[in-house]
Amino acid sequence: MASNHRYEVTVTWTGNRGGGTSDYRSYDRDHEVTAGDKPALPGSSDPAFRGDAARWNPEELLVASLSQCHMLWYLHLCAADGIVVTDYRDVASGTMAQTPDGGGRFTEVTLRPEVSVAEPGMAERAAALHTRANELCFIARSVNFPVHHEPTIR
Incomplete structure (x- = not known):
């Protein structure tokens, strides 16, 4: 569709x-x-x-968009596979390399989702679904740099 x-x-x-x-x-x-x-x-x-640290900057918003998109796909895939997620938190980071001309580009983003599942028997399947979530994430599919995943499943 x-x-x-x-x-x-x-x-x-x-x-x-x-x-x-x-x-x-x-x-x-x-x-x-x-x-x-x-x-x-x-x-x-x-x-x-020369920006205001109390406000969101575009670089933070890009990292946040990748994290949000991954989380939403991941939760969808878990629900469809019968995996009950009870908590999800991601401490994501991105690296931007500035170029001599003043420009720059992101070279990578790393997502570090910390996921809690309802039963220990769900942990292995829950960990595997991060790969599929990355494959489906609209934002991750749109960027030209790698998006890494370092999940922790509890």
């Missing part, structure tokens, strides 16, 4: 201190990401690039 899904967000820059972008240090990187009636997501650039 092939179909297309469209996603629309609005990104609004809120960092004009009055002088616009008259020079590199004259403006904030603050912005808001909105979609429909959902609460606004406060964004900025990474603090290494």
Whole structure:
């Protein structure tokens, strides 16, 4: 069943201190990401690039998107296979290499899901489903760098 899904967000820059972008240090990187009636997501650039550490940066959001997508596929696969997940937590990390021209790219992301299952007999099957979740994850299939998995099953 092939179909297309469209996603629309609005990104609004809120960092004009009055002088616009008259020079590199004259403006904030603050912005808001909105979609429909959902609460606004406060964004900025990474603090290494003059951003506000209290706001989400695009790099964190990319890592979060990979983690969320993997978790949602994983939970679906577990439910379909009769594996009862009682807790799920992922401490994910990503590595971005900056290039001499100031650009950069992600070189890898590692997901570290900590999963609790209802019965010890479910643990082996639960661990195996991480591979399939990665194969199905829309976001993981869309990136050009490896997404590694280091799951722990309890």
